[in-house]
Amino acid sequence: MTNPSTAATAVETDEVLRVTDLRTTYQFRGLPVPAVKRFSLSVKPGEIVGLVGESGSGKSTALKSILGMLRPPAQVEAEEIILTGRDLRSLSEEEMRKVRGGEMAMIFQDPINSFNPSWTIGSQFRRVLSLHRPDLERKEYDEEILRLLKGVGIDGRGKLNSYPFQFSQGQLQRIMIAVACASKELKVLLADEPTTSLDVTIEAQVLELLRTLRVERNLSMVLVTHDLSVVAEMCDKVVVMYAGQVVEVADVFNLFESPQHPYTQQLLQAIPGFPHDGERLYAMRGAVPGLATEIQGCWFADRCDSKLGSICDTTPPPLYPVTATGGLAACHRVPDPAIAGGEGKNS
Amino acid sequence: MTENVPTPAPLLSVKDLHTHFPVGGGLLTKLRGQQQIVHALDGVSVDIAPRQTLAIIGESGSGKSTMGRSILRLEEPTGGSVSFRGRDITSLSREELRRERQHMQMVFQNPYSSVNKRNRLVDIIAEPLRVHGVGDASSRRQRSVELLELVGLNRDFLHRYPHEVSGGQLQRVGIARALATNPEFLVADEPTASLDVSVRAQVMNLLTDLKSELGLTMMFISHDLAVVSYIADQIAVMYLGRIVEIGSKQQLESAPQHPYTKALFAAAPKPDPRLRKKESAPLGEVPNAITRPTGCFYSPRCPLAEAKCFTDYPRLETKAAGQQVACHLVAPSPLVGATQLPITPV
Numbered sequence: 001m002t003n004p005s006t007a008a009t010a011v012e013t014d015e016v017l018r019v020t021d022l023r024t025t026y027q028f029r030g031l032p033v034p035a036v037k038r039f040s041l042s043v044k045p046g047e048i049v050g051l052v053g054e055s056g057s058g059k060s061t062a063l064k065s066i067l068g069m070l071r072p073p074a075q076v077e078a079e080e081i082i083l084t085g086r087d088l089r090s091l092s093e094e095e096m097r098k099v100r101g102g103e104m105a106m107i108f109q110d111p112i113n114s115f116n117p118s119w120t121i122g123s124q125f126r127r128v129l130s131l132h133r134p135d136l137e138r139k140e141y142d143e144e145i146l147r148l149l150k151g152v153g154i155d156g157r158g159k160l161n162s163y164p165f166q167f168s169q170g171q172l173q174r175i176m177i178a179v180a181c182a183s184k185e186l187k188v189l190l191a192d193e194p195t196t197s198l199d200v201t202i203e204a205q206v207l208e209l210l211r212t213l214r215v216e217r218n219l220s221m222v223l224v225t226h227d228l229s230v231v232a233e234m235c236d237k238v239v240v241m242y243a244g245q246v247v248e249v250a251d252v253f254n255l256f257e258s259p260q261h262p263y264t265q266q267l268l269q270a271i272p273g274f275p276h277d278g279e280r281l282y283a284m285r286g287a288v289p290g291l292a293t294e295i296q297g298c299w300f301a302d303r304c305d306s307k308l309g310s311i312c313d314t315t316p317p318p319l320y321p322v323t324a325t326g327g328l329a330a331c332h333r334v335p336d337p338a339i340a341g342g343e344g345k346n347s
Numbered sequence: 348m349t350e351n352v353p354t355p356a357p358l359l360s361v362k363d364l365h366t367h368f369p370v371g372g373g374l375l376t377k378l379r380g381q382q383q384i385v386h387a388l389d390g391v392s393v394d395i396a397p398r399q400t401l402a403i404i405g406e407s408g409s410g411k412s413t414m415g416r417s418i419l420r421l422e423e424p425t426g427g428s429v430s431f432r433g434r435d436i437t438s439l440s441r442e443e444l445r446r447e448r449q450h451m452q453m454v455f456q457n458p459y460s461s462v463n464k465r466n467r468l469v470d471i472i473a474e475p476l477r478v479h480g481v482g483d484a485s486s487r488r489q490r491s492v493e494l495l496e497l498v499g500l501n502r503d504f505l506h507r508y509p510h511e512v513s514g515g516q517l518q519r520v521g522i523a524r525a526l527a528t529n530p531e532f533l534v535a536d537e538p539t540a541s542l543d544v545s546v547r548a549q550v551m552n553l554l555t556d557l558k559s560e561l562g563l564t565m566m567f568i569s570h571d572l573a574v575v576s577y578i579a580d581q582i583a584v585m586y587l588g589r590i591v592e593i594g595s596k597q598q599l600e601s602a603p604q605h606p607y608t609k610a611l612f613a614a615a616p617k618p619d620p621r622l623r624k625k626e627s628a629p630l631g632e633v634p635n636a637i638t639r640p641t642g643c644f645y646s647p648r649c650p651l652a653e654a655k656c657f658t659d660y661p662r663l664e665t666k667a668a669g670q671q672v673a674c675h676l677v678a679p680s681p682l683v684g685a686t687q688l689p690i691t692p693v
Contacts, residue, residue: 054543054544054545054546055514055543168632169407170632171632199406199407199570199633200406200570200572200611200614200615200616201406201610201611201614201632202406202632203614203616204614204616204624207616226543226544227544227616228544228618229615229616229617229618230616232616232617232618232619232620232622232623233616233617233620233623233624235620252620253620253621256618256619256620256621266545267544267545268618270544270545270547270548271544271573271618272548272551272573272574272576272577273573273576273618274572274573274576274600274612274615274617275576275596275600275601276573276576276577280552280555281548281551281552281577282548283545283548283549283551283552284545284546284548284549287513287515287516287546
């Protein structure tokens with residue numbers, strides 16, 4: 001293992017979260033729209049896994065499916081969704097409610113819209129404690145809230161009766177993280193674009209907070225983002241999604257050094273450097289195909305700069321193993337090292 | 348260095364521009380004279396030379412967008428002047444302003460909320476032409492096709508509705524609309540903030556192409572430093588309604604002077620896991636624009652602040668050729684210092 005933080009926990013080997021072959025289908029005007037078509041994920045204790053892709057690639061849908069937040073007519077199928085040894089699909093609605101915010105919690109992109117605007121922060125926080133902290137007496141709640149807020153760098157004294165609009169975006173995002181971490185059982189934090197709506201300085205603070213929480217509580221995280229810089233900053237492992245499918249899985253250092261899937265390669269090329277050297281930006285042509293589109297071969301073929309030929313249009317590429325440490329890529333180039341994209345493949 | 352090259356007259360010259368918004372309170376607070384004021388823009392001066400792009404960066408609440416909007420008088424400035432092509436537009440009547448607006452247009456951040464969803468793209472693009480009474484229906488349609496092609500879309504898009512195209516395509520339509528009247532000056536307010544990486548590169552390339560093909564002068568508002576680095580000639584850093592540092596792109600990138608500029612640059616995550624940050628994140632948040640700190644507005648967050656910083660607001664002073672910084676702790680560079688020293692009488 002290249003990363004010291006995963007090396008420490010690798011001894012425990014077991015995954016906290018394993019999702020295999022997840023498929024989520026929405027209904028649109030009576031027709032099924034497959035939003036997630038091929039998705040598997042494995043998260044070790046204390047590991048931060050990045051989930052990257054453009055809008056519409058199914059990142060958020062995958063998270064919500066794992067957490068059981070989707071209702072019919074949306075359909076979620078999976079071979080397994082295992083959280084600390086239990087398959088979540090076998091749980092009752094009541095048990096799932098204990099899992100959400102208990103062992104697994106989610107934080108969202110837009111903090112101001114994630115709180116009820118007409119309730120005070122204190123009352124919303126107390127409600128979470130009443131669900132997930134049976135160890136506390138009601139009169140101990142406020143003390144615990146202040147302690148949790150302190151953990152995210154907010155002095156909550158005198159502020160519990162304030163409403164969400166009285167806090168800044170950065171403060172609300174911290175409060176949301178504090179709420180998500182209220183449960184003592186918390187193992188996995190799902191973070192859906194947690195810093196996208198924040199300024200760079202505040203983003204840096206929130207990312208630092210998440211890193212601290214990981215170390216202090218050995219939390220695992222799944223970090224959904226479209227920002228590869230955030231991935232580089234935070235993650236141990238990266239899952240790249242395109243049009244509802246996982247197209248590449250890689251250790252973060254491998255991903256940036258030798259991306260295997262042409263989509264990942266082209267995505268990395270499109271990021272403007274800072275400071276910019278004056279060269280023209282590489283721009284990927286076209287756009288993500290619509291979810292309801294029927295595509296026989298590889299979904300990325302139309303935008304691919306390193307297309308092999310007719311095989312890409314006729315046969316969907318499976319996820320091929322790339323490295324001995326679990327790297328995968330869904331590209332027909334992978335099985336033949338002579339034509340494989342990306343240089344310096346390490347195995 | 349630039350002594351010998353005559354500087355062209357600026358296309359846009361902003362002098363001591365103020366835009367204040369009253370907030371909250373009912374009749375009683377107004378009668379008592381306790382009305383609170385947000386100093387969204389508090390004495391900003393910049394010049395933009397023809398064909399140059401000035402980027403404005405800063406956190407939310409720094410007054411970037413208010414600046415763009417005040418220059419176009421989408422917000423009415425409360426003080427100062429904006430002269431465009433040598434004419435003070437802050438004193439123009441509504442009708443005169445409307446005519447002047449043909450030459451100065453805006454691209455907005457969110458393409459979906461800046462178009463009428465019930466209009467077809469052809470009507471959206473041709474609207475400025477209709478407003479300004481340019482041509483007849485058929486020539487406007489012809490111009491719409493040209494504009495669509497200019498931004499890289501074909502004529503099939505003419506009769507689509509906004510919900511039938513992607514965000515990147517709709518942003519191109521927003522740009523086409525802004526260019527309809529052949530403006531000389533364009534304010535682009537975070538035009539790529541709502542776009543995905545792959546599409547963002549397309550729109551950025553389009554903007555730079557248009558800049559050179561049409562000789563556009565631009566004010567480019569963004570919080571994304573990489574994007575700014577790609578398009579800007581000059582960069583101004585704003586903090587709580589004032590400019591704290593301004594200079595050429597090269598100067599700011601290679602030698603940022605203001606502690607806030609440095610913090611902003613350092614905070615931006617880099618797309619390389621080997622460059623992970625080891626130092627801690629910058630402190631605190633932008634203070635409230637109503638009750639601003641005394642002294643330098645950045646002093647509560649500044650790791651270097653000294654006693655003076657908490658009492659006096661530093662003037663924006665030239666520290667190197669073309670680079671102005673508002674900070675007590677930045678000494679003028681020796682090159683400039685020889686001629687500029689007398690300006691600090693303290």
